[in-house]
Amino acid sequence: MDEGMKQRELQGELSAAGLRLAVLVGRFNSFVTERLLSGALDALTRAGTSDVDIVRVPGAMEIPVAARHLAETGNYDAIVCLGAVIRGDTPHFDYVCAESARGVTQVMLETGIPLAYGILTVDSLEQAVDRAGLKSGNKGFDAAMTAIEMANLVKKIYGSSEQEVEKPTAPAVRTRAKGRTRK
Numbered sequence: 718m719d720e721g722m723k724q725r726e727l728q729g730e731l732s733a734a735g736l737r738l739a740v741l742v743g744r745f746n747s748f749v750t751e752r753l754l755s756g757a758l759d760a761l762t763r764a765g766t767s768d769v770d771i772v773r774v775p776g777a778m779e780i781p782v783a784a785r786h787l788a789e790t791g792n793y794d795a796i797v798c799l800g801a802v803i804r805g806d807t808p809h810f811d812y813v814c815a816e817s818a819r820g821v822t823q824v825m826l827e828t829g830i831p832l833a834y835g836i837l838t839v840d841s842l843e844q845a846v847d848r849a850g851l852k853s854g855n856k857g858f859d860a861a862m863t864a865i866e867m868a869n870l871v872k873k874i875y876g877s878s879e880q881e882v883e884k885p886t887a888p889a890v891r892t893r894a895k896g897r898t899r900k
């Protein structure tokens with residue numbers, strides 16, 4: 718290893734103190750999504766958050782647009798997205814899965830605000846319940862921890878960039894996320 722090489726490692730802490738977070742939850746399959754929400758709130762409470770908004774939408778399809786508006790307020794460091802898409806007898810499942818995932822990714826990349834994807838896409842209610850606090854952990858808890866880590870990582874990236882590297886002029890996405898004026 719080059720002795721003179723300057724190495725830095727960046728990763729987000731798992732403390733939610735001082736973070737402003739939103740949890741976006743679909744009401745469709747609420748039997749499952751309310752359990753995901755409990756898991757997410759448990760994680761946020763244990764990580765020390767004192768500032769969380771819970772936002773409800775009809776289903777997973779509505780999560781991306783609501784996430785976009787929340788991100789654009791500039792009021793949140795990260796958003797936890799929770800939903801449950803359970804396979805039925807029609808191709809509807811495939812559209813809801815694909816579009817909610819694509820939409821969440823698009824919003825995240827366009828706004829620069831981390832969105833944690835806690836939308837279950839499963840074949841049965843049993844699989845969903847397993848992942849919402851039964852046999853396979855709670856994906857709401859996991860998504861909340863991801864949101865906390867990513868929010869802290871983004872803060873750290875911008876914080877450390879002030880001393881170490883030339884700071885980029887704020888990318889459009891960050892500027893947009895700082896708030897929007899509507900006519």
Ligand code: INI
Nearest residue numbers: 743745775776777778800801802803813
């Ligand atoms: N929404 C879900 O969150 N989960 C589902 O399993 C689901 N299925 O299977 O239909 C679902 N559909 C509703 C969708 O998210 C929209 O709310 C609806 O299509 C109106 O736009």
